[in-house]
Amino acid sequence: MFSFGLGVHRGYRNNGYASEATRIIMRYGFYELRMQKCNSSCVEINEASLKFHKNLGFIEEGRRRRIIYMDGKFYDNILLGITREEFDEIESEYSKIKHQ
Ligand SMILES: CC(C)(COP(=O)(O)OP(=O)(O)OC[C@H]1O[C@@H](n2cnc3c(N)ncnc32)[C@H](O)[C@@H]1OP(=O)(O)O)[C@@H](O)C(=O)NCCC(=O)NCCS
Structure with missing residues (x-):
């Protein structure tokens, strides 16, 4: 199993940078x-992060309830995952589109 974390500077978001960097990872x-x-x-x-993960093919696998505290409120943490087989399928579609 592996994982990653990332952030894109505010002025550079919504250009596909996080998606492209994460595909490389x-x-x-x-x-x-x-x-x-x-x-x-x-x-x-x-x-934005949920959309970014789902665009890459991550599937929501569960949630840890009320474990993140921000600005006086507790929030759930959404657990996401993708298997090698799922990634293979997405990659083959992606490379077809990219090389058209
Ligand atoms: C999450 C983050 C890394 C995405 O980086 P990015 O370079 O903007 O990502 P991408 O451009 O590859 O994709 C972003 C997607 O989210 C969508 N999006 C952006 N803001 C959104 C919002 N407020 N609500 C819903 N979707 C949103 C974009 O439209 C895009 O989807 P699309 O390609 O289908 O249009 C960036 O927003 C960020 O750095 N956030 C702060 C740090 C953070 O949250 N890190 C992740 C912690 S889990």
Whole structure:
């Protein structure tokens, strides 16, 4: 299993940089290190991060309830994951589109 964390400077968001960087990390994890699973997570109100993970093919696997405290409130942490087989499928579609 492997994981990652990232942040993109505010002025550079929504350009696909996080998605492209994470694809590189996932190729390294799955194809170079031969890992079978990538796990990640994000706080339930982080809509940009949720969208970014789902765009990459991450599947919501569960939630840890009320474990993140921010600005006087508790929030759930959403657990996300993608398997090697799921990534293989997405990669083959992605490379078809990229080389059209
Ligand atoms: C999450 C983060 C890394 C994404 O970086 P990015 O370079 O903007 O990501 P991408 O451009 O590859 O993809 C972002 C996607 O989120 C969507 N998005 C952005 N803001 C959104 C919002 N408020 N609500 C819903 N979707 C949103 C974008 O439209 C895009 O999806 P699309 O390609 O289908 O249009 C960036 O927002 C960030 O650094 N946030 C602060 C740190 C953080 O939250 N890190 C992750 C912790 S789990």
